[in-house]
Amino acid sequence: MSGESDLTWAEVRRAAAQQLAVGTSANPEQEARWIVEEVSGVRGADLVGVELEAATAMGTQRVAAMVARRLAGEPLQYVLGAWSFRGIDLFVDPRVLIPRPETELTAQLAIDEAVRLGARRGRRAPFSGTEAACVVADLGTGSGAVALALASELPDAEVWATDVSADALAVARANFAGAGSIAARVRVGEGNWFAALPAALRGGLRVVVSNPPYVAEPEFADLGPEVAAFEPRGALVSGSTGLESITRIVADAPVWLEPRGALVIELDPRRAEPAVQLALDAGFAEVRVLPDLAGHARVLVARLG
Ligand SMILES: C[S@@+](CC[C@H](N)C(=O)[O-])C[C@H]1O[C@@H](n2cnc3c(N)ncnc32)[C@H](O)[C@@H]1O
Known part of the structure; x- marks a missing residue:
């Protein structure tokens, strides 16, 4: 089985934003970007260059799973497993x-x-x-x-x-x-x-x-x-x-x-x-x-x- 999906990272991000817009997210575009950044490991301006490449099949599945958790009402920070505090990147999950x-x-x-x-x-x-x-x-x-x-x-x-x-x-x-x-x-x-x-x-x-x-x-x-x-x-x-x-x-x-x-x-x-x-x-x-x-x-x- 190939490791690549049929979709580019940009297409995965746009599909995620469309799905999130149906839920309670106040900012589906931004949340979809953060999810794709977390899964692809590519952040900020660097994502622009990578977005036209094919997403990995595993990455596409992970994005779908994270969008499903978000649609079920879980806070974005737990879905991402990460949040920033005074410039420090933290791991967070429902224990904290x-x-x-x-x-x-x-x-x-x-x-x-x-x-x-x-x-x-x-x-x-x-x-x-x-x-x-x-x-x-x-x-x-x-x-x-x-x-x-x-x-x-x-x-x-x-x-x-x-x-x-x-x-x-x-x-x-x-x-x-x-x-x-x-x-x-x-x-x-x-x-x-x-x-x-x-x-x-x-x-x-x-x-x-x-x-x-x-x-x-x-x-x-x-x-x-x-x-x-x-x-x-x-x-x-x-x-x-x-x-x-x-x-x-x-x-x-x-x-x-x-x-x-x-x-x-x-x-x-x-x-x-x-x-x-x-x-x-x-x-x-x-x-x-x-x-x-x-x-x-x-x-x-x-x-x-
Ligand atoms: C409002 S949270 C703050 C967490 C973190 N300091 C922050 O600001 O994001 C309160 C924390 O106090 C802890 N806590 C509750 N009762 C406590 C107690 N009796 N002694 C020590 N810690 C306690 C909780 O487990 C929780 O982690």
């Missing part, structure tokens, strides 16, 4: 939350806090010493997106990535393995929030960042079918009020942070005010909530000392 654009801001604010407290900034700059200059932690790392952004943009930091879900940590580990030398400074801990960290880190974390579950049980049904049916419930739902995870992290953070350390937490805009109060009650001296790109109160930044 798909990293959201607002979490890029959360990571940015955590990096800014570490730099304000003396860490060196530098995207993929080489590690400058033999010992990490500071230690930061990403609690509830999921795909490892935030931890990898920290490791990539804080070249002298040791980064702890934790999660209570062994499944999520399997995905995070795959992403760390694929990230090259920056992942040499990433450590992994499994467990409930701070309990995943070695006791020796108490009082030694410069920055703690977390995008914890912050959906209240009764709100789960409002999340939309793609989210509710495919993304891990334990990554989304916190408890009956949506504040449970944040309450735990905020209360425990002061004993784990350096005396002037900072906590950065993503939250639901509707719970910004109680979260600020929790941070003040826990002893943080300076507490702010910053807006995301849509203008919604989204990230709590709380500083000790």
Whole structure:
């Protein structure tokens, strides 16, 4: 049997776009392009040159299978098995939350806090010493997106990535393995929030960042079918009020942070005010909530000392 199909990659892409247009996709042309890029292994402008060549038979079958999954409502990121976060290519599947654009801001604010407290900034700059200059932690790392952004943009930091879900940590580990030398400074801990960290880190974390579950049980049904049916419930739902995870992290953070350390937490805009109060009650001296790109109160930044 020949390895080539009767169709060119361009024809495969156009057929995929037509099929996707019948489903719920808001952008069938773009989604078809991403699927063909993923399957052909050829991206961006390079695809233009390759598109007139015959597609492989296996590639055509893979595109058809991915289009069928998409038409069944599965999020595009899981269908592709890949997504980008602050310029880092990540593997994602339904064991982890798909990293959201607002979490890029959360990571940015955590990096800014570490730099304000003396860490060196530098995207993929080489590690400058033999010992990490500071230690930061990403609690509830999921795909490892935030931890990898920290490791990539804080070249002298040791980064702890934790999660209570062994499944999520399997995905995070795959992403760390694929990230090259920056992942040499990433450590992994499994467990409930701070309990995943070695006791020796108490009082030694410069920055703690977390995008914890912050959906209240009764709100789960409002999340939309793609989210509710495919993304891990334990990554989304916190408890009956949506504040449970944040309450735990905020209360425990002061004993784990350096005396002037900072906590950065993503939250639901509707719970910004109680979260600020929790941070003040826990002893943080300076507490702010910053807006995301849509203008919604989204990230709590709380500083000790
Ligand atoms: C909203 S997801 C965030 C994932 C990733 N950090 C991101 O921003 O894309 C929340 C993560 O917290 C983890 N998680 C939930 N409860 C936890 C707990 N008690 N301790 C540690 N991690 C927890 C979930 O497994 C999930 O990976």
